[in-house]
Amino acid sequence: SIFLIKEAIKKKYTGKNDIIFLRLDNTILVIVAILLILYLKDFVLDMPYIINKQYxxxxxxxxxxxxxxxxxxxxxxxxxxxxxxxxxxxxxxxxxxxxxxxxxxxxxxxxxxxxxxxxxxx
Structure with a gap:
């Protein structure tokens, strides 16, 4: 079977895949953070009006x-x-x-x- 052959399942580790994965993760995290800030911006700007009841x-x-x-x-x-x-x-x-x-x-x-x-x- 294929699981018993070491050469079939062994890959040479270079670290390139991890770096690409981490860069992709960080990019997605930054995009989500920016979108969340843009979504919540109006709610945060309205907080002083709510606290002071200045509608x-x-x-x-x-x-x-x-x-x-x-x-x-x-x-x-x-x-x-x-x-x-x-x-x-x-x-x-x-x-x-x-x-x-x-x-x-x-x-x-x-x-x-x-x-x-x-x-x-x-």
């Missing part, structure tokens, strides 16, 4: 309806709100029931992640 506020009319998923208050939705104070359309992620187009909302949200809560729904 951003917007109020205006919803420009697109959000009816995806179930009509329950724990459903995560992206809403597009035309903020009449800043005169700009912003996208905010909230947990809410269905949101219809042209609904007037008052929203508080975090400035970097754009996660927020609906304060008033008219």
């Amino acid at each position: 951003s506020y917007a109020e205006g009319y919803v420009t697109e309806q959000s009816h995806g998923g179930a009509d329950i208050s724990s459903e995560r939705r992206s809403i597009f709100l035309y903020d009449k104070v800043k005169d700009d359309e912003i996208e905010i992620t909230v947990f809410s029931r269905y949101v219809d187009k042209n609904t007037y909302l008052k929203v508080q949200y975090l400035p970097h992640t754009k996660y927020g809560a609906i304060v008033e729904n008219k």
